[in-house]
Amino acid sequence: NVAVLDPVRAGRALTAVINVHLFNDRPDLSREFRARIAAEAAVQQCLYVTGETDYILIVTAADMQEYQALAARLFSGDDNIRRYTTSIAQAA
Numbered sequence: 001n002v003a004v005l006d007p008v009r010a011g012r013a014l015t016a017v018i019n020v021h022l023f024n025d026r027p028d029l030s031r032e033f034r035a036r037i038a039a040e041a042a043v044q045q046c047l048y049v050t051g052e053t054d055y056i057l058i059v060t061a062a063d064m065q066e067y068q069a070l071a072a073r074l075f076s077g078d079d080n081i082r083r084y085t086t087s088i089a090q091a092a
Helices: 027-039 064-075
Strands: 014-022 043-048 055-061 081-089
Touching: 014 027, 014 064, 027 043, 027 064, 055 064, 064 081
Parallel strands: none
Antiparallel strands: 014 055, 014 081, 043 055
């Protein structure tokens, strides 16, 4: 089954694409990060990719304040995260 929801009507108007760059993507060093991602309902997709970025996350939030709180939960205090960049997306 698939449900396609209107993000605005669902209260999740903001969609963000986050590129996460780690210092080291060894499984033992990224285990806690992956656990935080899996536990976070706002994360709609998590892709482990090759190239310059290690992970691409698709997340939703009600607004920028909620996104900033989400980013703090996911990335703050993790010494293995080199940096992350965010693009706010809007459906075309």
